[in-house]
Amino acid sequence: xxxxxxxxxxxxxxxxxxxxxxxxxxxxxxxxxxxxxxxxxxxxxxxxxxxxxxxxxxxxxxxxxxxxxxxxxxxxxxxxxxxxxxxxxxxxxxxxxxxxxxxxxxxxxxxxxxxxxxxxxxxxxxxxxxxxxxxxxxxxxxxxxxxxxxxxxxxxxxxxxxxxxxxxxxxxxxxxxxxxxxxxxxxxxxxxxxxxxxxxxxxxxxxxxxxxxxxxxxxxxxxxxxxxxxxxxxxxxxxxxxxxxxxxxxxxxxxxxxxxxxxxxxxxxxxxxxxxxxxxxxxxxxxxxxxxxxxxxxxxxxxxxxxxxxxxxxxxxxxxxxxxxxx
Amino acid sequence: xxxxxxxxxxxxxxxxxxxxxxxxxxxxxxxxxxxxxxxxxxxxxxxxxxxxxxxxxxxxxxxxxxxxxxxxxxxxxxxxxxxxxxxxxxxxxxxxxxxxxxxxxxxxxxxxxxxxxxxxxxxxxxxxxxxxxxxxxxxxxxxxxxxxxxxxxxxxxxxxxxxxxxxxxxxxxxxxxxxxxxxxxxxxxxxxxxxxxxxxxxxxxxxxxxxxxxxxxxxxxxxxxxxxxxxxxxxxxxxxxxxxxxxxxxxxxxxxxxxxxxxxxxxxxxxxxxxxxxxxxxxxx
Numbered sequence: 001x002x003x004x005x006x007x008x009x010x011x012x013x014x015x016x017x018x019x020x021x022x023x024x025x026x027x028x029x030x031x032x033x034x035x036x037x038x039x040x041x042x043x044x045x046x047x048x049x050x051x052x053x054x055x056x057x058x059x060x061x062x063x064x065x066x067x068x069x070x071x072x073x074x075x076x077x078x079x080x081x082x083x084x085x086x087x088x089x090x091x092x093x094x095x096x097x098x099x100x101x102x103x104x105x106x107x108x109x110x111x112x113x114x115x116x117x118x119x120x121x122x123x124x125x126x127x128x129x130x131x132x133x134x135x136x137x138x139x140x141x142x143x144x145x146x147x148x149x150x151x152x153x154x155x156x157x158x159x160x161x162x163x164x165x166x167x168x169x170x171x172x173x174x175x176x177x178x179x180x181x182x183x184x185x186x187x188x189x190x191x192x193x194x195x196x197x198x199x200x201x202x203x204x205x206x207x208x209x210x211x212x213x214x215x216x217x218x219x220x221x222x223x224x225x226x227x228x229x230x231x232x233x234x235x236x237x238x239x240x241x242x243x244x245x246x247x248x249x250x251x252x253x254x255x256x257x258x259x260x261x262x263x264x265x266x267x268x269x270x271x272x273x274x275x276x277x278x279x280x281x282x283x284x285x286x287x288x289x290x291x292x293x294x295x296x297x298x299x300x301x302x303x304x305x306x307x308x309x310x311x312x313x314x315x316x317x318x319x320x321x322x323x324x325x326x327x
Numbered sequence: 328x329x330x331x332x333x334x335x336x337x338x339x340x341x342x343x344x345x346x347x348x349x350x351x352x353x354x355x356x357x358x359x360x361x362x363x364x365x366x367x368x369x370x371x372x373x374x375x376x377x378x379x380x381x382x383x384x385x386x387x388x389x390x391x392x393x394x395x396x397x398x399x400x401x402x403x404x405x406x407x408x409x410x411x412x413x414x415x416x417x418x419x420x421x422x423x424x425x426x427x428x429x430x431x432x433x434x435x436x437x438x439x440x441x442x443x444x445x446x447x448x449x450x451x452x453x454x455x456x457x458x459x460x461x462x463x464x465x466x467x468x469x470x471x472x473x474x475x476x477x478x479x480x481x482x483x484x485x486x487x488x489x490x491x492x493x494x495x496x497x498x499x500x501x502x503x504x505x506x507x508x509x510x511x512x513x514x515x516x517x518x519x520x521x522x523x524x525x526x527x528x529x530x531x532x533x534x535x536x537x538x539x540x541x542x543x544x545x546x547x548x549x550x551x552x553x554x555x556x557x558x559x560x561x562x563x564x565x566x567x568x569x570x571x572x573x574x575x576x577x578x579x580x581x582x583x584x585x586x587x588x589x590x591x592x593x594x595x596x597x598x599x600x601x602x603x604x605x606x607x608x609x610x611x612x
Contacts, residue, residue: 109437
């Protein structure tokens, strides 16, 4: 069984934004490999790339507010053997610079890592302009790209290190707000290998809850509540959107017969869609996608936004009941 | 170290050969761009057939090579022709341009053909990549030069100016950009589509050292590349004034030839013109 934080459902569980894990992970990656370098488009503090800048000032490159240039600069740096991490808000990179990411990074198949901070509506008061909820869709459809959405700051640290060690383009997605740190240093992380964070009973469970990002925590909470009502959910931390761990998903769904996916992203085109692509072709079962329903974000406090956009335990539980009724 | 008259004659004859290759390739491909590749034949001749650029056709991945980054990928027929004649791959492969399974993609692809430094086509991103390479060489304290070839039409792209600003800030003196100033783009003359002038002053104000040359004059091209190497603390922009369609009289200066290939009859006429000049293309502006 995977080891999670023993305080997982306690009120005093540690809280930290996933981007903090990126800051720490990148410093570790920099220590491990001198070719690791970092670029930022005038957002060093909020992307937490400033940790790396402090440690390795000669390996940090400021590009100014020029995300298109930043992406292609990184392509050129990688062509000469560097391992560049480029950081900005996900809305701007890989948002604004999507074509540069596609052509100069992915088509060239160079070793560039794209760190997209402030993804999701939980960015909060900044509003829709700064809330990337389309980034999983636009990255996962590019050939050669790996897409990772870590669930807490410890996993983000591991994902950052793993990305540095993996050859080729990688997109890493982070959130702005503090969220529970529910994994531990011992929780395994491997790119392309989803984690079963809550196992259904051997006799088979009632539903597979497939989530990514900090909402994995909401899925776990929903599973606890459902269990009290006699509904057993298997919870999968589906951190690698591409290449997705087909095996674990299919195995779980074969036991449970239905799935609910959960992500802080448009319901169309994101992780849930990717799961549906697998299930529709290999093992069709009823699926409910918990995500943003074809609308832009807006200003507000993170918690109230998650509620307003239907991305909490409550909506997950409702989706589970709906999907089970369709079996 | 200057080129002798004899060397120049030989290089002009090579440029004429490359122009014929371009026409033959476009005839075979039945699509592609005519004016730009013909106009840049002299620049590519200097890049691939003189000591202006360190490269080794038999060892395209040689780490110490200078990097030739083609930003305006649509003029790739001239790069392919130069590479084939320089020995990167068999000349007969030129006929596969734009065909299925060919290494010579309609716009160049780094993963397909050794010696191509980057995939390009979407305009305006080559300079950024060249800047990244030049910066990496500076980090590593190695001596390679980066030569970025750009069109004038792509100076419309905002990303070019992001990169231009960044190169100036970082004093990339191992970077030379050559702008093919042929004054045409798909929709017409550059100054009608989106005025670029004063182009020289624009780059100077961004912290670049600017040279202006006759881009169809072998000696001027060669000397400018060496002069660029001698400039310290600044990236160098060579504005190469070229004649679009150079060498084929009915294509010269005509923007309608930017993005189309010759029909068979036109192609044969073009080849005949180039052959009868016997490689003695005059290098007047």
